[in-house]
Amino acid sequence: MAGMLNIGVSGLNAAQAQLNTTSHNITNAGTVGYHRQTVGQAARPPLFTGAGFFGQGTDVTSVTRSYNQFLENQVLQADNRRAQYGAYSAQIGQINNLLADSTTGLSPALANFFAGVQEVASNPTSVAARQSLISNGQALASRFQSLNTRLEEVRQGVEGGIVQTVESINTYAKAIAEMNQRIVVAQAGGAGAPANDLLDQRDQLLAELNKLVQITVVDETDSGKANGAVSVFIGSGQPLVLRGTVSQFQVIPSAADPQRGAISLTAPGGNTIEIAESLLSGGELGGLLEFRLVSLDAAQNELGLIALGITETFNAQHKLGVDLEGVLGKDFFKPIAPTVVPAVAGVSTSITDVSEVRAKDYRVLVSGGSVRLFAGDEELASLALAPAPAWPATLTGGGIAVSLPGAASIPADGLLIQPTRNAARNIAVGISDPREIAAGGPVSVTSPLTNQGTGKVANIDIRDIAGMDGSGDGVPDFSAFALGFDGTGPALTVPAGFTIERLKMDAATGEWVTDGSYPSGGSSTTYTPSADSSGVQFRVTGPGGYTFDFRFSGTPESGDAFSFGPSVAGVADNRNAVALGALQTTKVLGADASGRPTATFQSLYAQTVTTVGNKTREVQVNEAAQESLLDQATSARDSVSGVNLDEEAANLVRYQLAYQASARVMTVAQRLFDELISIGR
Known part of the structure; x- marks a missing residue:
């Protein structure tokens, strides 16, 4: 019984x-x-009698949870990527809406500004048109500044999000370490039986941490036997949790750019190292870091490049003209200097060719016995330190020049040079008097009534004004000179001290270059009326270096002359205003490998908008795909372990x-x- x-x-x-x-x-x-x-059950050992083995009942052997590591990992991976794309999508959507908006974007302001230029070209003596151009310039600068301000607000939000995410990572890491201790104690007191509910709680903490950053979880063992604890690693193996020991993450100013936050790891021993952004992938933190590096920096740099391009090219052309007082033009926009971080005494920078400037951050480093200039990862120039160069020395490349007082002035982490990052913030109109708009050209030409032929000079294009202002009062006062036609050459001639050369169009660059088939560098070059009457381009260089191009056409007679001299102040001259207006459709930015500009202001902005739009769509599609994968993985897991x-x-x-x-x-x-x-x- x-x-x-x-x-x-x-x-x-x-x-x-x-x-x-x-x-x-x-x-x-x-x-x-x-x-x-x-609940796991097993029959008790049977009792043997002469008639055979009789059962003795049952024992409860275990209480196990339905757990499939492979399915759990699939859920974690899908959730990690979903969180990354979700964080990226939430941020880039703001930029996409900002840049692509037909009202608040840059395109309307650009169009209005150049419409103002065209209005001045149509009526160069109108003070009202000139005032309107200044107002449109100020509106354009204000639009750049407002767009940059909004991007800075997005950047501040990202920086704040990174700080909050790192704080959450630290909180979860501490909770996981404490849970490790509870599980180890519980399982040790339970003869090694799994503490199911505690394991579930820890797995949920790991899942929440996994949403913030990609992690690697390793089961810990004692003498080859699992003890219930886990260690958590991020990046390329940086320890976050080692059983009950926790490393602290914090956001510190980046060594490469103190203005942006970098993630550092402080080990229990007190050692602190900065972790490269490329190692912190996945999760919300990875999405924020990737967005900041790939989309936000690029958008702000490209917007700044447009602002810098307009400033440099418009100023350069404006200074080639004369205003209503006959004075050579000054900077229409205030010049924008590249930002140097940290500020080092004796270090100066300048823009040498805006078409060569990259929409990237530059860096000067001492490496391998040389001082090197980089744009991103692209090396632009280098200066060997042996034998010692003559200081100060200049590195030139990528459209900028960097003057250095010595190698010792370069910090160990290098000099950060940002030619475009703050350009949209710093652009501003530099003139307030509408009479100072240089709409006219400084060189005019007249034809004496004594000329017998039909020769004509047109389309004077000023290339350089060096030497035009001999007295230093800003007024072009160079001596008038005559361009003559020698029918025996036949040739166009200029006085001694001047040079003239015949030009041809370079099909590759679209620029006028010296035609080597004809004499150049002297005071005369070939012009054959019978063959050239439809028009030929020439370039004259005068004393001091001032240079201009012009088109000569028709059939001159031997002895005909054309007098070039300074323009008379106050005349209805719109030649430089026309040249300023042409900048709207001229490719002046984004030089290719051969040095030829490939983009206008509007096309570069359109490219930026397109890039941001495509990236936004890409991230949204990836987020939706990961949502679907997460649903599938969760369904597969729940079919095994769900209630x-x-x-x-x-x-x-x-x-x-x-x-x-x-x-x-x-x-x-x-x-x-x-x-x-x-x-x-």
């Missing part, structure tokens, strides 16, 4: 355990991160019946025992 009673008790205990576990599953069906638990309430309800009935049956076994055993007692009486 005792055996039967013991069997019934074992069944009762097993059913009770099953009922408790099933009830636990049902009540935690809505608990995030919970894994369905099941099915219908199944648990059925189990509840089944285990209840098993409990009742075991109780019935005990009742039968009791009755049999009572019958034997009654027989003995």
Whole structure:
């Protein structure tokens, strides 16, 4: 009877355990991160008799959770990528809406500014048109500044998001380390049995941490046997949690750019290292860092390049003209100097060719026995330190020149040079008097009535004004000179001290260059009326270096002359205004490998808008794809480890019946025992 009673008790205990576990599953069906638990049973060792082996009942051997490491990893990977694209998408959407907006974007301001230039070209003596141009220039500068301000606000938001994310990482790391300790203690006290609920809680902490940054989890062992603790690594193996020990992450000023936050790791021993952004991939932190590096920096630099390009090219052309007072033009926009970080005494920078400037941050480093200039990862120039160069020395490349007082002036982390980053913030109109707009050309030509032929000079294009202002008062006062035609050459001639050369169009660059088939560098060059009457381009260089091009056409007679001299102040001259207006459609930025500019202001802005738009769409598509993958992976995982309430309800009935049956076994055993007692009486 005792055996039967013991069997019934074992069944009762097993059913009770099953009922408790099933009830636990049902009540935690809505608990995030919970894994369905099941009770393991095994038959007790049988008792041998002469008739054979008789069973002794059952034992509860384990309570395990339904857990599949492969499926869990799929969920973590999909969720990590989803969080990364989600963070990226939320940020880049702001830039896309800002730049592409037909009202607040740059395109309308650009169009209005050059419309003002065209208005001055149409009516160069109108003070109202000139004032309108200044106002449009100020509106353009204001638009650049407002766009840059909004980008700076986005940047501040990203920097704040990085700080908050790092703080959350530290919080989760500490919680995981504490959970490690609880699990180790619990499993040690439970003869190594898994602490299922604690494991679920830790897995949920790991899942939340995984949303913030990509992690690698390693199970820890003692003497080759798992002890329940895990270690967590990020990046290329930097330890975040080692069992119960936690490393702290913090945001510090970057060594490369103190204006932006960098992630550093402080180990328990106190050592602090800066972690490269490329190593911190995945999760919200990876998305924020990638957005800042790939999209935000690029958008701000490209916007700044347009501002710098307009400033440099418009100023350069403006200074080739004369204003209503006959004075050579000054800078229309205030010049923009590249930003140097840190500021070092004796270091100066300048723009040498804006078409060569990259929309990137530059850096000067001392490396490998040389001082090197980089734009991003592209090396632009270098200066060997042995033998020692004559200081100060200048590095020139990528459209800028950097003057250095000595190698010792360059910090160990290098000099950061930002020619475009702050240009949109710093652009500003430099003149306020509408009479100072240099709409006219400084060189004019007249034809004496004594000329017998039909020769004509047109399209005077000023290339350089050096030497035009001999007295230093800003007024071009160079001496008038005559261009003559010698019919015996036949040739066009200029006085001694001047040079003239015949030009041809370079099909590759679209620029006028010296035609080597004709004499050049002297005071005369070939012009054959019978062959050239439709027009030929020439270039004259005068004393002091001033240079201009012109087109000569028609059929001159020998002895005909054309007098070049300073323009008369106040005349209705729009030649430089026309040249200024032509900048709207002239390719002046983005030089290719051959040095030929490939982009106008508008096309570069359109390219920026397109790039941001395409990246926005790409990120949104990837986010949607990862959402779908996450749903699939979660569904596959839940099919194994999730709680099915219908199944648990059925189990509840089944285990209840098993409990009742075991109780019935005990009742039968009791009755049999009572019958034997009654027989003995």
